[in-house]
Amino acid sequence: MRIMTFLSKRISNLSESQTIKMAKLGRELAAKGVDVINLSFGEPDFYTPDHVKEAAKKAIDENFSYYTPVSGYPDLRKAITDKLQNENGLTYSIDQIVVSTGAKQSLANAVMCLVDPGDEVIVPTPYWVSYSEMIKLAEGKTVFINSTVEQNFKITANQLEEAITPKTKLFMFSSPCNPTGSVYSKQELADLITVFEKHPNVYIISDEIYEHINFVDQHASIASFGSIKERVILINGFSKSYAMTGWRVGYMAASKEIAAACDKMQGQITSGTSSIAQRAALAAYQADLSTVLSMREEFRKRRDLVYGLLKEIPNVKVNLPDGAFYFFPEVKHYFGKSFNGKIINNAEDLCLYLLNEANVSLVTGEAFGNENCIRISYAAAEDKLILAVKQISTALALLQ
Ligand code: PMP
Ligand code: GLU
16 A cells, blocks of 8 residues: 655655665664675775865865856866867867756756657666655656676667667666676677667766776777767766765767757756865866876776685675676575575565674665666775675574
8 A cells, every 4th residue: 555645755655765775774783783795885995086175175265155057167168178178189168068966967958858758768777776765756768778797797789779769868877887798798788789870769878977097008998989979877976986076076978959958957956066076076187197197096906806705705696797896696506595494585585684783784686677686886995895795694604
């Protein structure tokens, strides 16, 4: 029976973000004095680089305290166009850039500005947790394309072709991917492009927030294919590459028409993001990539470490991710097993069991569209990672 509520259907039908929920449960347990290792939240454990912090302090002293232009300060947008040109070979003008309160808002802006009720949005699974909920808010219909650990969690051109219908409005994906760490190579993107070229009404949201956490190749952006660039909404930001999750700065690069629409949307909902955070973001893009690359090397070491440890756990199927800072192992072998009379029915039960028994906070794969997996964020110090995997392994071994 549906409980009567004064809240709108829109919010009543919306799922809570599982990444945020698990991080909250972890914090609650920690507040009770339990030593919880939090591997549920996707955020770098590093501090924001010093030159970025200095720029923010200076901005306060220089009274950057007024409302900012809705799409962001012109000099920050110029720095973003320079970055896209120099690092990605992509030419944009500043009126194609909209700076937002994190990449999350950039994604939401794009979905709200493109999707009408009933429009289909194709999302390869596993996908980042908020995509399906943003589509729901826009009253679109999500069409999933499944991919498995055996195919390194990447879809093929054939799968894409089969999913497109006359109602398809949008395709939405991340590479490097959260939650799998998979990275599409230039050739794999080229294969998808052959399909998009046949369907000129399909737009593409390319979430590139993990661009710099890529252990294989130079980052390949789908916007680098001239034939479809006008239809790409490129999303990026400062949270992951510059360890600036709390500062809340992200952006989109898109056609002028889409950028203007998102500026209008944002102008009615939040306005420009924080003045201080924007000055900090400008400093981040004005410096060289040395701090970004040193954090990437740390992530690579941790990935290799955790991969070696996870492979040793019986009945956990894991692939070697090429980017981001997540593992997405298949753990379905443990479903149906129990400990102390408590049965593990699914990945969510397993995450709760591992939180309480191993004191490690993780996220169920179901939140990312794959019920057989769990997500492990390895954005934590090596000693914590070693301890966490040991505790997970011990707890799994107790399941009969
Ligand atoms: N996209 C993906 C794939 C993410 O993992 C995240 C993490 N929060 C975001 C977007 C949003 O990032 P931001 O902190 O810039 O809002
Ligand atoms: N993107 C991060 C994650 O996937 C942060 C949490 C969130 O914004 O949902 O864990």
